[in-house]
Amino acid sequence: MSIFSSTCLTDPRFICHGFLLPILLLLLQISSQLGDCGTIVKYLPGFQGPLPFLLETGYIGVGENDDVQSFYYFIESENNPREDPLMLWLTGGPGCSAFSGLVYEIGPLAFQVDEYDGGLPSLVYKPNSWTKVSSIVFVDVPVNTGFSYARTEFASQRSDSLSVSQAHQFLRKWIMDHPEFLKNKVYIAGDSYSGMHVPIIADEISKANERGLQPWINLQGYLMGNPVINRNEKNYAIPFAHGMGLISDELYKSLQKHCKGEYVNVDMRNVLCSRDVNSFDEITSGIDSANILEPNCEFATQKPLESSWRRSLTDNYPAKFKDTHLRLPSRNCRTYGYLLSAYWANDNKVRNALNVRKGTKKKWKRCTKNMPYKYDISSNFPYQVNLSRKGYRSLIYSGDHDMIVPFLATQAWIRSLNYSIVDDWRPWYTNGQVAGYTRTYSNAMTFATVKGGGHTAPEYKPPECFHMYSRWISGGLFKKEKYR
Known part of the structure; x- marks a missing residue:
């Protein structure tokens, strides 16, 4: 393996975020939880045998006095890690764990979707992983997402600008701890609401490089999937629905006439527009808005674990999801697979294997909905x-x-x-x-x-x-x- 646990402790050119190397070496002998460097994970509960790729997990301290501890999963390229690009991946929400992107989207692990029997869900190797051609750092942003946590109440604040700043700090510190990646091409990536942040992070990195901030990051570009750019996407959901045959010509023409293309910030005094938008919402309420071809399934879970929506961006939950007597989704539903991540990540054996610091996270959630968050960037x-x-x-x-x-x-x-x-x-x-x-x-x-x-x-x-x-x-x- 070309990356070693606690890499930053072994290279005299790099010191772990201001601590003296000899002191850190001594502390490392006392407790593996002290210091911000990562640890190689060779085995994961639920996965048979050793992992066929290099996985490192750990924390990087960002913000004032490193009071935000950002948890990450790093997977080294399965091809040529010294030459392949390095990607920083942010999952959307805001408030969805990077693990969601790893296991449900672009990483090399997936859950075996079997009927849950109370045991530990099984993980399998996924062949179409983007780690076949690049190394990827999946980071839990913003603070308190996934296994990230704050050391103070003040550090628990969340906003667009804080997410951008902390992701930028995270990447520079991570590269400092992993100097073998200093020359690799770097890309910033994410989907859904993280599309609001990805270009801004890339722009901040570019400007910092120009100022001479070290370490210099070999930024090449960015990627975004179905990205939120200005939070006015519903203005295009209605013409999309019409084009897909979900609403009638008559309703679409009425929406165009009365709303004049503005379906998000509807003036409540515009009674006819409000009426038409309500009609649209009602007619499409039985559609899975994340993919209109998929069944519209229940999105619940058994206590004590709570449910989490695909992206907290979608806060307009159908009434049936607010019922106090929620049912589990069918095993044939995609949402059933989301339940497995919560059962898996809240298992003590899993947390030990991932080197999650004890006492820092009571309950892991794939997506944290309705969390306090300041939307202070209107457009990227x-x-x-x-x-x-x-x-x-x-x-x-x-x-x-x-x-x-x-x-x-x-x-x-x-x-x-x-x-x-x-x-x-x-x-x-x-x-x-x-x-x-x-x-x-x-x-x-x-x-x-x-x-x-x-x-x-x-x-x-x-x-x-x-x-x-x-x-x-x-x-x-x-x-x-x-x-x-």
Whole structure:
């Protein structure tokens, strides 16, 4: 293995966040929980045999006096870690654990979805992992998400600007602790609500590099899946629903007439618009907005573990989810698999294996809904303009059956960047079949749809999204004649 536990303790050029090396070595002998460096995890409860990839977990202190302790899962590239890119992955929400992205989307582990019998859920190896071509750091952001925690009440504050700042600090400190990755190409990535933060983090890294802040990060670009850009995505959910045949021509025309394209911040004095929006909500209430092709399932769990929505971005829960007599979803429902992560992560054997600090997290939740959070960034559009001017690459992908952040919304803000088209709209292929459609722009931006994909596209279409990512990260384009 090329990465060792507590790497930062073994390289005299790097000191663990201000502590003297000899003192840390002594403390390490006393307690493995002291110090911010990671530990290699060779075995995980629920997985048969040793892990076939390198997993490191740990904490990095960020914020004032390191009072925010950010938990991470690092998986080294299964190909060529010294040459392959390094990705920082943020899961959306805000408030969803990075573990959700690891196990349900782009990582090499998945739960075996069997009927829960009270034991520990089983994990299996996933072949379409993005770690086949890159090393990935999955970090629990914001504070108190997943296994991250705050040492003080003040440090428990959460906001867009704090999430950006802490993710930036985290990455610089992580690279300082892992100097073998100083030369690797770096990408910032995430989906859903983390799309609000990803370009801003990349822009902050770029500016800090220009100022000479160390360590220098070899930033190359960013990736976003079905990203939230300005929280006005519902303005495109209604034309999307009409195009997909979910609402009638008459209702759509009435919505256009009375609301004039503004369906999010509806003036309550506009009675006719409010009426039409309520009609839309009622008509589509039986649809799974994350993927309109999927069954609309119950989203509950047995006590003492609480349920968690796919993304806390979707706070408009159907009435049946608020019933005090909730039922478990069917095993055939995708939501059933989400229950397994809570049963697994709240097991003491699992926490010990992951080196979670005792007493720091009473209950792990995949997504923490309704947490106090300050939405203090209205749009990341200016940051994307800055990145485009500097020539950074970007991949923007959309599961084309997502009604939470429809591809129409993503296409609209990409058009507003007003960059010329280099390669026009065309299909891209996987295994000889159309996997989606793509277009590239003069600002080094690639947009791609994932046919049949939902809000978290890699969750629904793992092979297709892996092929999409591996081609793009290697510098390739989605050319029909090459990939058909």
